[in-house]
Amino acid sequence: MTAETLLRVEDLKKYFPIRKGVLQRVVGNVRAVDGISFTVRPGETLGVVGESGCGKSTMARTILRLIEPTSGVVEFEGKNVVTLTKSAMREMRREMQIVFQDPYASLNPRYSIGKTLLDPMEIHHLYTPAQRKQRVAQLLDKVGLDPDYTNRFAHEFSGGQRQRIGIARALTVNPKLLILDEPVAALDVSVQSQVLNLLSDLQDDLGLTYIFVAHDLSVVRYISDRVLVLYLGHMAELTDADELFANPLHPYTRALLSAVPVPDPDAKRERIILKGDLPSPANPPAGCPFHTRCPVAMDVCSKEVPAWQEVKPGHRVACHLYQ
Amino acid sequence: GCGQGGNTTGTQSAATGPVEGGSIVLDTDSNFKDFDPALAYFTTDTEVVPQVYEQLVTYQGASTNIVGDLAQSWDVSKDGKTYTFHLRKGVKFTNGDALTAQSFIDEFERVLGKTGVNSPGEGFIDPVVVGATAYHNLKNKTGQHISGVTAPDPYTLRIQLNQPQAYFLDVMAMPFFSAVDQKYINKVGNAAFDSTSMMGTGPFMASQINANGVVLKKNTGYWNKDKNGNALPYLDQVKIRINKNDQVDALNFEQGQTALLGWVINGIPSASIPTFRSNPKLKKMMQTFPENANYYLGMNVKTGPFRNHKLRLAMEYAINKTKLAQLSAGKDVPANQDIPPAIPGYVKNLPADVSYSYNPTKAKQLLAAAGYKPGQLTVTLTSQNSGLAPTWDQAIQYDLQQVGINCKINMLNNNTFYTEGMSGSLTLFIAGWYQDFPDPYDFLMLLASNQAPSNNMTWYSNPQVDAWLQQLNTSTNTKQRMTLSKEITVQFLKDAPWVPLCFSNAVYAIQPWVHGYYFSPALGDPLQHIWIDKGHSQTG
Amino acid sequence: MSVNNAGAAAPGVSRRAEKSRLGLLWKSMRDFPMVYVGGFIVLLLVVCAVFAPVLALHNPTTQFQNGLNMDGTPVGPSKFFPFGADDVGRDVYSRLIYGSRVSLIVGVFATVISLVIGTTLGLISGYFGGFIDTFIMRVTDTILAFPFLLFALALVTILGSSLTNVLITIGILGWGVMARVVRGQVLSVKEFEYVQAARALGASTPRILFRVILPNILGPIIVLATLAVSQNILTEAGLSFLGVGVQPPTPSWGNMIYAGVQDYQFAPWLMVYPGLALLLAVLGFNLLGDGLRDILDPRNATH
């Protein structure tokens, strides 16, 4: 483990059991996350993209052990998070924080903003009460909210403001790693750009490391250093952001890129429209998980799982086209 | 009027003779439990059982005079220890079996536990009847007999007693000692006979028994005739409905749906009495019968504060009995002793020192004399949680508070009350006693030491009284017995283990078209003499 | 209708930020007038209970000779007995005033007991799920399937009858429904991301249960609790009726009503006045509960 690595995820799997019968026997699994490995360096932003339901949130939550992983290793600063005791885990949570997708659901409607921000510091016994108050004001300022708002409740804020509160809450405990689970998916463009700017400012100021989950590639492009593309719980592609957008290899990545509507009425791009819906992770197709929708599927795709290969330096992909 | 004495007759029609036919409906507010005569000891049951079963002797009309029933006549030996009953011939059970002396012997054996029946009647013949104790104690009773109960011939029944007993015939009038058909019982089985398949020689037979009530049908082969020679009973059918809400029962009566109100429900419900009184039409239908029952406030003389005689005397003066009587909607009358006025042995003129009256000042003095400062003593008054008790409890509580005694109230259900009472653990309680038969002994025996703590829940014990009671039990001399009654009464009032509270009365309402009803002194009111005007037949 | 508050916090309105929560509550009260009515009624009852000695005309336990007619029936309303006399000659009005004490205590405290038990078990059951959930729910089923009467009679017979024991009995028997409802609510609330957020922040389980989830399910709990208050007042009445309620001669509306049911035909005041008092309490608590629920529901706070 080099000092260059803050987080190392190896062969992470999360299967949700499907139970049936009198005895509640497990008859199958929803393979939400099925063997994901990557590393994150301090100070970098790893973007994670993929269709809805492909396991992004599950991956994020499993890394934080909000859901217990089925198997795999999550190493944070050299410590395996998966095997920590409950109290050690609570301690560890200070280091790794999460910002949720839904700005409406992730704030407790009964808490004032002040309480929302004070709570984590109380939990971890950080600072004196006076310092905490001060810090709340600082943090609100930092995320661009008027410190006067401390006595207000979540429902009094707009989506963008709520998302900022969510970010401020994650920052209260001075984490090193921030996992952002689709933090802008619910926001409109103008607010979205406010939040994205805020995030990169914070990264510059505080030296944070981000894992940025999204399904919108244009958003990911703005914030990420490297991008991981997931499909049906599997890794499809992982490379530098610029490389990915300039030179997408995986057919799925290409489809994804082409599907993003371009705000230019004259842009006539060829759109790859995928057939059908995402297959169910409870019953994933044999072979390459993408072959059922893949426009360039070959015979081998339905039989063999493509290997995870480094096709170019720093550009990995799982696709038979490149085997 | 089970277990309730009385001598007032019901309405009689002078103009026309009794009309035959028709049927009536009656309401009762409690469930029937058991119609086995050996077991029936519960008010509702003992009202029904005598309509179907008959005994050797019974009371004449509404009087306390014993007359023959299934026994046409009887002889008593000089020493008063042997009774020979000559049975009526040709009497048949409703299934056609003939009545013989064996029908009674079978029942005696049943009462003494022959078929596993645990009869409450057992105590009335054991140990009085010769051989009863021995028979009762036998493990295996098959082929065994009670030596004192024999049948020299099929129509003669001889009963021998260990000692004379003045009220033995009263005992024989109790439904426990009815004639039963053992063959029939064996056929239907003991359990079924107990509860659903009664069968006797009486004026009625059961045509339907279920959770909603009982339908009694005329026994067309009934032996008895009225004084004009007409066949009894007059009615074709009596339907008895179990209706728990006595207020609704009252409304049913007002609507003319039932013939009597009060039968088996202890009179018109007190909540309805004011309504009846204020309605002239209904008021005319009301009749009051003394119930031959007392209520008393018992004090535990063995443990607790009431060991103190002065305190007990204070209690005698502290209670405002007039108010208690008033609270019963005026049904009851204040009591000054154990025996109700209609029972022989009632003491008309009590000596002044034991005729206690409400006198709070005196009570306070006595309380001080007993060594208690006002407010220093706290007692717990236990009562059952039914009927008037909650009201009386509070009236008594208030009276005691007025003289400086704090009182807590503890209301228990009937069974818990008696379980606790009979273990002798109650300090102060309201209890009552309904007569079994119109004899002073039935009331005074409550004071015997050997009854403590089960019937004598105060643990009262006075050797002198015990001796007198023994004499009262065995003496056959009426005059001597009356003297003994008085002596016991006076002594007991002096010792003051009780505060006699009230004697109770039953207030009934009878439809004007119902005739021939009377309130029986000790048994269920016989329905066989009732007849109704034409056009009033009820089917419910 | 979801209210979009995108612009709610524009700088122009920040002066409202200083307003205290109490102020907000007060403001909400203006939007929910029924809560006023409810609150006023409850306050009135509390005043009755506290100032009973001042408000009553007579000692509530004095049995007046002139309270009963010759035939033993109670006398009706008059100057001396504004609401008539009861079956042993006490002043119904004064008893009514004093009765508010027991009724309020039973209504409120028994509810609190079942609230505490039911809420705790419901929270635990809903949050942890699995075996714990199954177990607690089976116990709840047992409580719910158990005939109340038997339980109450037995319990009070064993414990003896006193106000405390009545409280305990009613409280212990009342938690089943609470647990069920709370569990159902927890099941839906625990899926919200703010619960996960609290976990991600390292909050301990009790903290999540009582400080995160609980405040968010208060609405239905409050409504249930206020309904329970009135039900418990009635239950106390039922127990009094069976002789296992509060000690006589202490008045409670319950025992007054039940005593009056019997005599309703000739002394309607015995039951009508305490019945009205009860109705008032039921209305008061329920209106207050409904109002509080509405106020606490963030969706209703349109500012």
Place this chain on the structure above:
Amino acid sequence: MLSYIIRRLGGALAVLFGISIVTFILAYAVPSDPARMIAGPKASLATIMAIRHQLGLDQPMYVQYVRYIWRLLHLNLGMSYVYNLPVTTLIAQRFWPTASLALSAWIAELVIGIPLGIYTARRARRIGDYIVSILALVGISLLIPWLGIVLLYWFGFKIPIFPLGGTGGITHLILPALTYGITGAAAYTRLLKSSMLEVLRQDYVRTARAKGAAESRVVNRHVIRNALIPVITYGGIDVGYLLGGVVLLEVTFNWNGLGILAYNAISESDIPVIMGTVLLTALLVVLFNLLVDIVYVFVDPRIRYS
């Protein structure tokens, strides 16, 4: 689904077992002797002891319990101490009257409570809502014995449209059902109102309106069914209350049913009857709640048990 039902029945067995133990303990904890009840108020101690022995009451409690359960496994509920009849017979005699009484009382609650709930939801925060809601609360505040007597007095006695109490058919059922309905409807009204208000703000209600459906159709087809879940849940719980409280109806309206049987058994320490009726009630409540869970599936297709 079937396996779910089987599992739930397993749970029901556990519940019944628990209830049987608690009931047994409680029945014994009450200081009241069944033998005394049987022997009558004037029996001698010896007789009482004999009875105790005969009934096995002199055995330690756990022995009695085990015996009871053993007999229960053979579907033998024992003999009533008081009535000398098999408990099964006593229950069988009273089951249908009580079942029909309870069922009609329950239906009355629904028939009164649900329309009022719909009404108050549609008129929320308007005068009609306030009036009906307050009336419903007035209903809660009325006592069954009192309301029962009043109804009997007016509609059975003064204006004799209905029979003056007693077991019987439809006409006998109307007044008791009405009594229970009036006193119990408020819970349904309130519950339905709040859940309907919740549903009314759902997007799919707007969708229905956007299709051009009339308001009544929107409410009847799209709102009520969705709002019914909490009402059904309460309905299940309410059956428990109802079976526990049916004694009041029975006493008031002169129905000699299971409620009275159970109530008397308690005061008479008739343990086999107590056990029998409590277990039967519990079984019914558990079954009803199971039924409720099954009904969910039909009301809301999202709910699936496996």
Place this chain on the structure above:
Amino acid sequence: MENVLEVKNLEIQFEINEKYYSAVKDVDFFIRQGETLGLVGESGCGKSVTSLSIMRLLQDSAKVSGSVMYNGKDLLKLPESKMRSIRGNEISMIFQEPMTSLNPVHRIGRQIGESLMLHKGMSARRARQEAIELLRKVGIPRADEVVDDYPHQFSGGMRQRVMIAIAMACEPKLLIADEPTTALDVTIQAQILDLMRKLAKENNMAILLITHDLGVVAEMCDRVAVMYAGRVMEQGPVREIFRNPQNPYTIGLMNSIPKLEGPRTRLQPIEGNVPSVRNMPQGCRFTARCPYVMDICREHDPGLLAVAENHISRCWLHADIDADTDASKYTDRATEERHDVHSHAGEVQ
């Protein structure tokens, strides 16, 4: 070509604490037959309430004034029963949330068939047949089987297609689509938009497409109306608006879009927030966030001004005025001009 819908002077007020606040005011736009009009703007600017007011689906707490002319009838003045026969029949609507806009307890087929039964008097069986047909049309495989499924058995994309099927059932003249793809991910969004385009062409149907995604607008729309804080800020052909935005708000909106191509420069959001309904500024509603703000902006609302053919914008910048002139005059002028623009716009094509 004819105007299917003409909205004039639309004002929507909400009652909050017994006071009325205008959430939407002076909104004018029109849609021609077969045309797609995009209605864009930030979250909370009044897009949804505008569309709902056209359908008359707003709650009682809202007061709507102005006129909504549809085929010569003012929908706002129509009796409810007439309005019902238009809803779902001639004008249909697709809502923002596919997950919650379907009734969870009714079968898909029933929900699609409902409007057919309501408006076309079809029997339940015919309606079901028709529903299967519609499901096929919106590209759902195994339509004859899934017609009896419940919404929860469908994925988000499928549900949104069902919503479209419901809206298309009676072959409406006008489809109002309120953010039909916001909740979906891009690949599904692409499918849905494709489908809508196809169906509109087939039926010569006009679409009012509400969204805040300018990418979607660029792909789908013929013309665009940009809303801000309850007002239309700019309106014109889609190419005009994208190539040559005139209103400072539109410009800001365009700038804040993250792009898929080109250098990754810092985004340029519009600072600040939309004012709340209760605190609308007196003059131009964009003043607080406008980089070009002038004094007059704070005092008076500019009104819509023509900036090019078919292209109008609400901004004082277009009004060549001195700050010291009498503002009311200009307001009048602005109003006149607006009417000009309108009639002018009506003549084109």
